[in-house]
Amino acid sequence: MSRQDNLSLASALRAIGLVARMTLSQAVRWRLAWFTGAAALLLIGGACWLRDLHFGGAELRFLLDLGFGAIGIGALLVAVLGTAHLFFGDLDGRMAAFVLARPVPRTSWLLGKLAGALGALAFLCGSLTVLTGALTAGRAEALGVAWPGLEIVRSGGLLWLKAAIASAATLFVCTYARTPLLAGGAGLLFVVIGHLRPVASAWPSEASLRGVVGAVVRLWPDLTRFDPLDWMPGTGAALAGYGLGYVALFAGAAALAFSRRDL
Amino acid sequence: MRLSVNLPGLAPWAVLVLGAALLQSVPGPPERAGEWRLLGPVAGTGALPAAAGGWRAPAADVLWLRANLAWERRDAVATETLARAAVALEPEVDYFRINTARIIAFDLPEWGLDPTAPAEVARRRRAQHVRRALELLASRPGDSAAVLVERARLTHQGLGDSEAAGELFRAAAERPDAPYFAGRLSVELLIRAGRAREAREWLRAWLPRLPAGDPEAQRARMEARLRELDRLIGP
Numbered sequence: 001m002s003r004q005d006n007l008s009l010a011s012a013l014r015a016i017g018l019v020a021r022m023t024l025s026q027a028v029r030w031r032l033a034w035f036t037g038a039a040a041l042l043l044i045g046g047a048c049w050l051r052d053l054h055f056g057g058a059e060l061r062f063l064l065d066l067g068f069g070a071i072g073i074g075a076l077l078v079a080v081l082g083t084a085h086l087f088f089g090d091l092d093g094r095m096a097a098f099v100l101a102r103p104v105p106r107t108s109w110l111l112g113k114l115a116g117a118l119g120a121l122a123f124l125c126g127s128l129t130v131l132t133g134a135l136t137a138g139r140a141e142a143l144g145v146a147w148p149g150l151e152i153v154r155s156g157g158l159l160w161l162k163a164a165i166a167s168a169a170t171l172f173v174c175t176y177a178r179t180p181l182l183a184g185g186a187g188l189l190f191v192v193i194g195h196l197r198p199v200a201s202a203w204p205s206e207a208s209l210r211g212v213v214g215a216v217v218r219l220w221p222d223l224t225r226f227d228p229l230d231w232m233p234g235t236g237a238a239l240a241g242y243g244l245g246y247v248a249l250f251a252g253a254a255a256l257a258f259s260r261r262d263l
Numbered sequence: 264m265r266l267s268v269n270l271p272g273l274a275p276w277a278v279l280v281l282g283a284a285l286l287q288s289v290p291g292p293p294e295r296a297g298e299w300r301l302l303g304p305v306a307g308t309g310a311l312p313a314a315a316g317g318w319r320a321p322a323a324d325v326l327w328l329r330a331n332l333a334w335e336r337r338d339a340v341a342t343e344t345l346a347r348a349a350v351a352l353e354p355e356v357d358y359f360r361i362n363t364a365r366i367i368a369f370d371l372p373e374w375g376l377d378p379t380a381p382a383e384v385a386r387r388r389r390a391q392h393v394r395r396a397l398e399l400l401a402s403r404p405g406d407s408a409a410v411l412v413e414r415a416r417l418t419h420q421g422l423g424d425s426e427a428a429g430e431l432f433r434a435a436a437e438r439p440d441a442p443y444f445a446g447r448l449s450v451e452l453l454i455r456a457g458r459a460r461e462a463r464e465w466l467r468a469w470l471p472r473l474p475a476g477d478p479e480a481q482r483a484r485m486e487a488r489l490r491e492l493d494r495l496i497g498p
Binding site for chain 1: 271272275279283289290291321358
C-alpha cells in the first residue's frame with residue numbers, strides 16, 4: 001500500500017469518525033429515542049410485580065425475559081426508526097449535501113452514519129442491560145439463587161447485534177427510499193420476517209416456499225439466533241461472525257447503492 | 264426490442280445475495296421449526312405476533328402464567344394447550360418442558376377420572392398420560408441432564424420400568440451437570456432389573472469422578488456399595 005493510499009485511508013477513517021460523532025449527538029437529541037428508552041425502563045421496572053406470584057427460582061428467569069424483551073423491542077424500534085430518521089434528517093436538512101461538498105467520500109459519510117447509530121444503540125442496550133442486571137441481582141439474593149451475571153452481559157450484547165443488523169438493513173433501504181416512512185416501514189417488516197424465519201422453515205414442503213420465495217427466506221438473517229438467554233456454549237464466535245457479517249454485508253451493499261443515488 | 268440491464272445497479276443486490284449465501288454456512292442453533300406447529304391451537308392469543316416482534320421469551324412466560332391460571336381452574340384442555348404452546352415457543356427452556364410433562368403425567372389423569380371407575384381403567388389412563396409426557400420430554404434431541412432425570416423418574420414412577428429408568432439415569436449421570444443421585448439410582452435400578460454385573464462395572468468406572476469432599480456425592484457410601492457388590496456377585 002502506497003503512502004498516498006495510507007493517507008486517503010486515514011482521512012476516510014477520520015471522516016467516518018467525525019460523521020459518527022455528529023450522528024451520535026443527533027441521536028441524543030432525538031426525542032423518540034428517549035421516549036423508547038423510558039418505555040423500556042418502565043417495562044423493566046414493571047416486571048417487578050412478578051415477585052407477588054411466588055414462582056421461586058423461576059421468577060428470575062421471568063424477570064430477565066421481560067427485561068430483555070423490553071430492551072429488545074426498544075432497541076429494534078430505535079434501530080429501525082432512528083436510522084431512517086438520522087439518514088433523512090441529514091438529506092432533507094441539506095447537511096449531507098454540505099458535508100459531501102467537501103472532500104468526504106459518500107461511503108465515509110454513510111459508514112459514519114451507521115457507526116453513529118450503532119454507538120447510540122450500544123448506549124441504549126448497555127444502560128438498560130446494566131439496569132436489568134442491577135434489578136435482578138437484588139432479587140436473586142432474596143430468592144437464594146445464583147445471579148447469571150455473565151449471561152446477562154452476553155444477552156445485552158446479542159440484543160445489540162440484532163439491533164445492529166436491523167439498523168444496517170434499514171440503512172440499505174434508506175439508500176433507495178425517498179421517505180423515512182417507507183424506509184422505517186420496510187425496516188420493521190425486515191425485523192418481523194427475520195423473527196419468523198423458523199416458522200417459514202417449519203413448512204418446507206409448502207409450494208409457496210419453493211423457488212424464489214424459498215431462497216429469499218433462506219438468505220434472510222435469522223434474528224431469533226440472537227434471542228437472549230438461549231446461549232449455547234461454544235457458539236459465541238460463530239454468532240458474532242454471523243451478526244457482524246450481516247452488518248458488514250448490508251453496509252457494503254448500502255455504500256454501493258448510495259454511490260449511485262441522486263442527492 | 265432491446266432489453267437493457269443496469270449492471271452497476273444490480274451490484275448491491277449481488278453483494279447481498281452472495282454474502283448472505285456465504286453466511287448460511289455459519290452453524291446456528293438446532294432447528295426448532297417443527298415445534299412451532301404446536302402453536303396452532305393458540306392462534307389469536309397474540310403469541311405469534313409477539314414472537315414475530317422478538318418477544319418469544321416474554322410471550323412464552325405469559326402463556327405459562329395463563330396455563331397456571333387454567334391449572335388452578337382444573338381446565339385440562341386449556342392447561343395442556345397453553346403449557347405446550349409455552350414449550351413450543353421456548354423449546355430450549357427445560358423449566359417449561361419438565362413442568363408441562365409433570366402436569367400431563369400427574370395432574371391431567373386425575374382431573375378427568377371418574378371416582379367410580381375400576382382400578383384397571385385408572386391405571387391405564389395414568390400410564391397413557393405418562394407416555395404422552397415422556398413423548399413431550401423426548402421430543403427435543405440433545406436432552407439435558409435435567410430432562411433425562413425427569414424422563415427416568417417418570418419411566419420408573421409412572422410405568423414401573425426399572426430397567427429403562429436405570430438406563431436413563433445412567434445417561435443423565437454421564438452429563439457434567441447431572442445431580443449425583445442420578446448415578447446412585449441408576450446403579451440400584453439396574454441391579455433390581457437383574458443387570459448387577461453391568462451396574463457394578465459402571466459404578467467402578469464412575470466412582471473416581473465423585474469428589475471426596477462433597478457430601479452430596481456420598482463417595483464413601485458408594486465405595487462401600489461397590490465392596491458389597493463385589494462380595495455378593497464375586498469377581
